Amino acid sequence: MRKELPMIVTILSALSLIFSQYFFSGKQLGLTDVLDKWYVISVSFAILLGVINLTRVHVNHIRRRREGWWNSIALLICMYGYSALAIQQTVDGPQAVWIYNNVITPGDSTMFALIAFFIASAAYRAFRVRTKEATVLLIAAVLVLLGRAPIGDAFVKGWGSGFWRFPSWGEAADWVMNVPNTGGFRAIIIGAAIGAFAVAFRILLGLERAHLGGTGAK
Amino acid sequence: MERLQSIDRRWIYLLLALVVVIALLNPIGLPVKVGNTTRTMFEAVDALPPGSVIWIGMDFNVSSKAEQFPMVSVLLDHAFQKNLKVVGFAMWPNGGQIFKQLVEPVAKKYKKVEGTDFLNIGYKPGNGVALRAMVTDVNNGAAGVDHNGKPITSSPLGQQVKRLTAQYVNFVVDIAAGDPGTVDYLNFVATPEKIPMATAVVNVSVPQEMPYVQSGQYKGLMGGLRGAAEYEILAKAVGKAAAGMDSQSLAAVLITLFIVVGNVGYLATRGKK
Amino acid sequence: MLLAAEAAKEAPFLGVFSKGMFSQFVLLLIFLGIVWFLVTRARAGMKIPEIRKINGLEALDEAIGRATEMGRPVHFTPGLGGMNNQQQQCFAAFGFLSYVAKLCAKYDTRLIQTNADYVILAINEEIVKQAYLEAGRPDAYNPDDIQFMSDQQFAYASNVMNMFQKEKPAANIMIGAFWAESLLFAETASFVGAIQIAGTAQQSQLPFFITACDYTLIGEEIYAASAYLSKEPVMYGSLVGQDWAKIFIFALIIAGTVIANLGVKTNWLTTILKM
Numbered sequence: 011m012r013k014e015l016p017m018i019v020t021i022l023s024a025l026s027l028i029f030s031q032y033f034f035s036g037k038q039l040g041l042t043d044v045l046d047k048w049y050v051i052s053v054s055f056a057i058l059l060g061v062i063n064l065t066r067v068h069v070n071h072i073r074r075r076r077e078g079w080w081n082s083i084a085l086l087i088c089m090y091g092y093s094a095l096a097i098q099q100t101v102d103g104p105q106a107v108w109i110y111n112n113v114i115t116p117g118d119s120t121m122f123a124l125i126a127f128f129i130a131s132a133a134y135r136a137f138r139v140r141t142k143e144a145t146v147l148l149i150a151a152v153l154v155l156l157g158r159a160p161i162g163d164a165f166v167k168g169w170g171s172g173f174w175r176f177p178s179w180g181e182a183a184d185w186v187m188n189v190p191n192t193g194g195f196r197a198i199i200i201g202a203a204i205g206a207f208a209v210a211f212r213i214l215l216g217l218e219r220a221h222l223g224g225t226g227a228k
Numbered sequence: 229m230e231r232l233q234s235i236d237r238r239w240i241y242l243l244l245a246l247v248v249v250i251a252l253l254n255p256i257g258l259p260v261k262v263g264n265t266t267r268t269m270f271e272a273v274d275a276l277p278p279g280s281v282i283w284i285g286m287d288f289n290v291s292s293k294a295e296q297f298p299m300v301s302v303l304l305d306h307a308f309q310k311n312l313k314v315v316g317f318a319m320w321p322n323g324g325q326i327f328k329q330l331v332e333p334v335a336k337k338y339k340k341v342e343g344t345d346f347l348n349i350g351y352k353p354g355n356g357v358a359l360r361a362m363v364t365d366v367n368n369g370a371a372g373v374d375h376n377g378k379p380i381t382s383s384p385l386g387q388q389v390k391r392l393t394a395q396y397v398n399f400v401v402d403i404a405a406g407d408p409g410t411v412d413y414l415n416f417v418a419t420p421e422k423i424p425m426a427t428a429v430v431n432v433s434v435p436q437e438m439p440y441v442q443s444g445q446y447k448g449l450m451g452g453l454r455g456a457a458e459y460e461i462l463a464k465a466v467g468k469a470a471a472g473m474d475s476q477s478l479a480a481v482l483i484t485l486f487i488v489v490g491n492v493g494y495l496a497t498r499g500k501k
Numbered sequence: 502m503l504l505a506a507e508a509a510k511e512a513p514f515l516g517v518f519s520k521g522m523f524s525q526f527v528l529l530l531i532f533l534g535i536v537w538f539l540v541t542r543a544r545a546g547m548k549i550p551e552i553r554k555i556n557g558l559e560a561l562d563e564a565i566g567r568a569t570e571m572g573r574p575v576h577f578t579p580g581l582g583g584m585n586n587q588q589q590q591c592f593a594a595f596g597f598l599s600y601v602a603k604l605c606a607k608y609d610t611r612l613i614q615t616n617a618d619y620v621i622l623a624i625n626e627e628i629v630k631q632a633y634l635e636a637g638r639p640d641a642y643n644p645d646d647i648q649f650m651s652d653q654q655f656a657y658a659s660n661v662m663n664m665f666q667k668e669k670p671a672a673n674i675m676i677g678a679f680w681a682e683s684l685l686f687a688e689t690a691s692f693v694g695a696i697q698i699a700g701t702a703q704q705s706q707l708p709f710f711i712t713a714c715d716y717t718l719i720g721e722e723i724y725a726a727s728a729y730l731s732k733e734p735v736m737y738g739s740l741v742g743q744d745w746a747k748i749f750i751f752a753l754i755i756a757g758t759v760i761a762n763l764g765v766k767t768n769w770l771t772t773i774l775k776m
Contacts, residue, residue: 205721
C-alpha cells in the first residue's frame with residue numbers, strides 16, 4: 011500500500027480537477043477552490059521537513075567538528091532566532107524588517123549582481139569559433155549584447171528606408187530577437203507543454219513512479 | 229597568444245567592475261531609442277480614461293531591485309499622472325513590502341491617498357492558487373485584509389474592486405522576475421477574463437516573453453533596465469533606469485572585447501596546431 | 502461565496518461543459534487517445550517508431566564514471582521548482598535522480614543531492630534511499646548527503662556554490678526548473694572542473710546552460726528522460742505519443758495560418774477552438 015495509496019490520491023485529485031475545470035456542475039461545486047485550500051495548508055506544514063533536515067545535517071556538522079562547523083552554529087542561530095522573532099512580532103515587525111532590509115536585501119542583490127560577472131567569464135570561455143553552430147551563436151550573442159544597449163546604435167546607424175533600409179545595430183538585434191529567436195522559443199514552449207502533459211498522463215496511468223521511490227517505470 | 233585564451237577570470241571581473249562604476253560616476257549620456265514593445269505598453273496605459281483601475285502584479289524580489297524598482301516607480305508615476313487607481317498584489321513574499329516602499333514617494337508627489345487612489349493587497353500565499361482566488365473574490369482571496377492588516381472592504385477602492393475581472397479591473401501589468409508570474413496572469417486572468425495585459429520583466433526573460441507580445445496577448449512589454457529607461461523617457465519621469473544605461477553599454481562593449489580577444493588567441497593557436 | 506455563485510452564473514455549453522472548455526476537453530481526449538493508443542501497442546509488443554539518441558542522457562554514465570575514477574562526488578539538483586511551481590519539471594527530475602542514484606550506488610560514488618523545496622526534499626530522500634536499496638547497498642546511503650538548503654533562491658545558490666568549492670564534485674547534474682541561479686551554478690562548477698549535464702524547460706535559462714555546460718537537454722527532452730532511461734517499451738510508447746500530439750498541434754497551427762491568410766471573414770477554426 012506504500013505506493014498504491016499515493017497513486018490513488020493522485021488519480022482522484024486529478025479526476026476531481028478535470029471535472030471541476032471542464033464541467034459546468036464541477037465548476038459550480040467549486041472543487042478546485044477546495045483542493046487549492048487543502049493544498050496550501052498541507053504544503054505549509056511541509057516546511058517542518060526542511061527545518062528538521064537542516065537541523066539534523068548541521069547538528070551533525072557541529073558534533074563531528076567538520077570543516078567550517080562554526081558556520082553551522084551561525085545557521086542554526088539565524089534560522090531559529092529569526093523564526094522566533096517573526097512569530098513574536100510578525101514578518102512586518104520593526105526588527106524583522108530591519109534585519110531583512112539590511113541583511114537579505116544586500117545579500118540577494120549581491121548574488122544577483124554576480125551574474126553579470128559570470129556572464130562575462132562564461133562568454134569569454136565559451137564563445138569560440140570552433141564550429142559553424144558556435145560561430146552562429148557567437149554572432150547572435152554579440153549582435154544582441156550590443157544591440158540591446160544604447161551603444162549599438164552609436165556604432166552602426168541605419169540608413170535608407172523601406173526595402174532598401176540598412177538596419178542599425180539595434181534594429182538588427184531586434185530582428186534576431188523577434189524572428190529567429192521568437193520562432194525557436196515558440197517551438198520550445200509548445201514542445202515543453204506537450205512534454206509536461208505526457209509526464210502528467212504517465213503519472214496518471216501509474217507508468218511514471220520515480221516520485222514514489224524506485225526506478226520510475228513499471 | 230596562448231595566454232589570450234586563458235586570462236584569469238579575476239581580471240575579467242575587476243575590469244568589468246571598474247567599467248560599471250566609472251560609467252555610473254561619469255555618465256556619457258548616450259541617447260536611448262525607445263523600442264516598439266515599450267511604446268505599445270506606454271500607449272495602452274496612456275489611453276486608459278481617468279479613474280480606470282490598473283492592477284500591478286509584484287512578482288519579484290529585492291535581488292532584481294536594480295532592474296525592477298525603476299519599472300514599478302515609473303509605472304506608478306505614469307498611472308498617477310493619468311489619475312488611474314492602482315491595486316498592488318504579490319505572489320512573491322516580499323512584493324507587498326516592496327510595493328509599499330515604492331508607492332509612498334510617488335503617491336506623495338501626486339498627493340494620492342491609500343485606500344482611495346491605491347490599494348496594497350500585499351502578498352498572499354499559494355502562487356497561482358492565490359491569483360485564481362482573486363479572480364473569484366478579492367476580499368475572500370486576500371483573507372479579508374490588505375498588506376497593512378486593514379480590512380479590504382474598509383477602503384473605497386477595496387469596496388470597488390470586488391473581483392479581478394474585466395468588470396472591475398481595466399488593465400493588468402505583471403512585474404515579474406520568474407515564477408509565479410506572467411504565465412499565471414496569462415492563464416488565469418488575461419486570457420479567460422479578457423483583461424488587457426502588459427508585462428515588465430528582467431532582461432533575461434525578454435526572449436521567452438516575446439512570443440506573447442507578437443501574438444497580441446501582451447499589450448506591450450518593458451524589458452529590463454533599458455525598457456524602464458525607455459518608459460521613463462515616454463512618461464517624462466526620468467529616474468534611475470536612464471542613469472544605468474551607460475554602464476550597461478560599456479559593460480556590453482567590454483564583454484564583446486573579451487570574446488574577440490579569446491577568439492584571436494584561439495585562432496592563432498589553432499593555426500599553429 | 503456570493504461572488505463565487507455570481508461567477509458560476511454563466512450558461513453551460515451543451516448543458517454539460519463550462520464556458521470555453523468543450524474544445525479543450527475534446528483536445529484533452531484526443532491527446533489521451535494518441536498516447537493511450539501507442540502505450541497499448543507497446544504493451545502488446547507491437548512495433549513502435551525508434552527514438553533518436555539524446556546526447557545529454559547518454560552522457561550521464563560517462564559523467565558518473567568519471568567522478569568514480571577521480572574519487573570525487575556527483576552533485577544533483579532539481580533546481581528551485583516545487584510542488585506548486587513548475588512541478589512537472591520536478592517530476593522529470595525524479596526520473597533522472599533515480600537513475601543517477603542507482604549508478605552512484607553501483608559504483609560506490611558519493612552523491613550529494615541539494616534541494617530548495619522541502620516537499621521535493623522528502624521525495625528525493627525516498628528516491629535515493631530506494632535506489633541504494635535496489636542496488637543492494639542500503640548501508641552506503643547517507644541521509645546527510647540529501648540536503649535541504651533554503652527555499653530562498655540566492656541563499657540556496659550561495660550554499661550550493663560553497664559546496665562546489667568545498668566538495669569539488671567531478672560531475673554536476675542540474676535537471677529541473679532554474680532561474681537566475683543557473684549560471685551561478687554552471688560557472689562555479691566549471692571553476693572546479695566538473696563535467697556538467699543540465700536540462701530545463703525554463704526558456705530564459707537555456708542560453709546560460711548551453712553556453713556554460715557540456716551537455717544541455719532542451720525543453721521537452723527532460724520529460725523524455727525517465728522513459729528514455731528506463732528502456733521500457735511502454736514508456737517509449739508514451740514518448741512517441743508525445744511526438745504525435747506535437748504533430749497534431751503543428752497541423753492545427755498550419756491550418757490556422759492558412760485560414761488566416763486566405764482572408765476568410767470568420768475563422769471557423771478559431772470559433773471551434775473557443776467553444
